[in-house]
Amino acid sequence: LLVGNKKDQCKFTLPASIEAFRRWRGGDKLDIRMLAGPQGTGHPCEARAAHGFAEIDDQVVNAVSDWIKRQKP
Numbered sequence: 150l151l152v153g154n155k156k157d158q159c160k161f162t163l164p165a166s167i168e169a170f171r172r173w174r175g176g177d178k179l180d181i182r183m184l185a186g187p188q189g190t191g192h193p194c195e196a197r198a199a200h201g202f203a204e205i206d207d208q209v210v211n212a213v214s215d216w217i218k219r220q221k222p
Contacts, residue, residue, distance in 0.1 A: 150216045152202075152209055155185045158193035159200040182212040 151171075153165050164183065171179050189203035202209050 150213065151181045151213055153183050154199045154202055154205075155183050156188050156199035158188075158198065161194070162200060169210065180216060182209045182216070185198055188193065 151167070151174075153162065153164060153167055157164060167181060167183070171181065184202065184205055186199065186205035186208065187203065189198035189201065189221050191197045197203050
């Protein structure tokens with residue numbers, strides 16, 4: 150599972166790089182969930198910015214827990 154933020158401006162995790170990462174990682178075997186929230190504040194690579202999923206903790210938790218529930222034992 151890869152959870153990303155559509156508004157992430159960190160140069161290492163830009164939304165535009167997700168597809169390249171998917172291909173590198175193994176194609177269709179990687180589930181990707183792109184979330185959206187506020188841009189946040191501060192440096193774009195820090196926790197209070199979109200990179201740190203600022204103000205959308207509930208969306209992150211829901212995305213991860215829903216993914217876990219769908220996994221086969």
